[in-house]
Amino acid sequence: MSIAILLIVFVVLLGIGVPVAFCIGVATLGALLASLDAGPALATMAQRMVSGLNSFALLAIPLFILSGVIMGQGGIAARLIHFAKCLIGMVPGGLAFVNIISCTLFGAISGSAVAASSAVGGFMIPEMEKDGYQRNFSAAVTATSATTGLLIPPSNILIVYAIASGGVSIAALFIAGYLPGLLVALSLMVVCGIYAKRNNFPSSARVSLREAATAGLAALPSLFLIVLVIGGIIGGVFTATEAGAIAVLYALALAWGFYGEITRRDIYPILLKAAETTAIVMLLVATSVAMSWLLAYHNVPTQVAEFLLQFSDNPLVILLIINLVLLIVGSFMDMTPAVLIFTPIFLPVAVQLGMSPLHFGIMIVLNLSIGLCTPPVGSVLFVSCAIAKTTIENIIRPLLPMYAAMIVALLLVTYVPAISEALPRYFGLM
Numbered sequence: 001m002s003i004a005i006l007l008i009v010f011v012v013l014l015g016i017g018v019p020v021a022f023c024i025g026v027a028t029l030g031a032l033l034a035s036l037d038a039g040p041a042l043a044t045m046a047q048r049m050v051s052g053l054n055s056f057a058l059l060a061i062p063l064f065i066l067s068g069v070i071m072g073q074g075g076i077a078a079r080l081i082h083f084a085k086c087l088i089g090m091v092p093g094g095l096a097f098v099n100i101i102s103c104t105l106f107g108a109i110s111g112s113a114v115a116a117s118s119a120v121g122g123f124m125i126p127e128m129e130k131d132g133y134q135r136n137f138s139a140a141v142t143a144t145s146a147t148t149g150l151l152i153p154p155s156n157i158l159i160v161y162a163i164a165s166g167g168v169s170i171a172a173l174f175i176a177g178y179l180p181g182l183l184v185a186l187s188l189m190v191v192c193g194i195y196a197k198r199n200n201f202p203s204s205a206r207v208s209l210r211e212a213a214t215a216g217l218a219a220l221p222s223l224f225l226i227v228l229v230i231g232g233i234i235g236g237v238f239t240a241t242e243a244g245a246i247a248v249l250y251a252l253a254l255a256w257g258f259y260g261e262i263t264r265r266d267i268y269p270i271l272l273k274a275a276e277t278t279a280i281v282m283l284l285v286a287t288s289v290a291m292s293w294l295l296a297y298h299n300v301p302t303q304v305a306e307f308l309l310q311f312s313d314n315p316l317v318i319l320l321i322i323n324l325v326l327l328i329v330g331s332f333m334d335m336t337p338a339v340l341i342f343t344p345i346f347l348p349v350a351v352q353l354g355m356s357p358l359h360f361g362i363m364i365v366l367n368l369s370i371g372l373c374t375p376p377v378g379s380v381l382f383v384s385c386a387i388a389k390t391t392i393e394n395i396i397r398p399l400l401p402m403y404a405a406m407i408v409a410l411l412l413v414t415y416v417p418a419i420s421e422a423l424p425r426y427f428g429l430m
Helices: 002-015 020-035 038-053 057-073 076-088 094-110 113-130 135-150 156-165 170-176 178-199 209-234 240-258 264-297 300-311 315-332 335-352 357-371 379-388 392-415 418-426
Strands: none
Touching: 002 020, 002 264, 020 038, 020 264, 020 335, 038 264, 057 076, 057 094, 057 113, 057 156, 057 209, 057 240, 057 264, 076 094, 076 113, 076 209, 094 113, 094 135, 094 178, 094 209, 113 135, 113 379, 135 178, 135 357, 135 379, 135 392, 156 170, 156 264, 156 335, 156 357, 170 178, 170 209, 170 240, 170 357, 170 418, 178 357, 178 392, 178 418, 209 240, 264 300, 264 335, 300 315, 300 335, 315 335, 315 357, 315 392, 335 357, 357 392, 357 418, 379 392, 392 418
């Protein structure tokens, strides 16, 4: 009865447009009230929400959010775009490749797909249209490529998965995300290359070696953030949480002291924006942890595992079913609650099939990343459409081959463990 109430209340609230965090919280509380008196139910809900946030690793999230906001307003995107344009803009369809590379780099630095789509898309979509690219195609490229940065560290969603999984190393997850993230970017570039050849898209003028070197030097301090964070974590110099603090200091020194793109007057709006984003994420984490506890209390993960294993004993089939379920979930739910809710449900199944928790984490994050650029609630999709001043209906056609490319990359990551595990094994993190 409790689980039925949980599902019904959640679906109804989500259907009428209630924010996801409140859908999860109200549905969980309703399920608790169905089996407990009001006092114990409220106390349990509060206790689980607070305990869900009582994690040192979670402190890394607001720190990386703050560093991402600073980077977003510190002129980083423009320098990365110019550098990418100097590298590859001269090939046919080069601006589409520049868009993908810029979104990948900026998404990795900022840790936010929405920030990547708005910062890079705000510059690249008008630039591509001016050079003869179709506006809808440009918006589709931005929406899909902005998600690649979620796999390349520093990534907040990988930290969330580490907590949800109950002990997977954040450092190992950070390293494991590199090859899958680059694989998705490469898959999108293949689609754009074919699209450019069929439509005779133009190329940019060649630049001199000196101009390319100048652009590279301007972008190098921004790219060094990734080296600083990952190098420090792998080398054991600092933890992921401490890396977040270092990222904030480095981003501030870069955007304020080195580039001079922000001033003292910009600090308060930046802190306010970071606090607002952090509050949203933490409320999602708190309510999702409470729901996950309720599901575990009623033995739902075990029942799901038994059902799937009875349905088929073929690991390939079961993993395909899990991916299909997650693709549907990702189209209707934000990544953070989806990871927190479905990791405890599907991770035991994956482990029974011989899949490592690290490999499963990369798979679920890549899967749910696709949901960010799919209707009806894809946040990155809406941002890209707003920037391009177009509608979802208009960009669906150019999006379809890009969806196909991302799903091919997802299947490769799912069925070829080495893509996720090779680098962590090399660095001794597995």
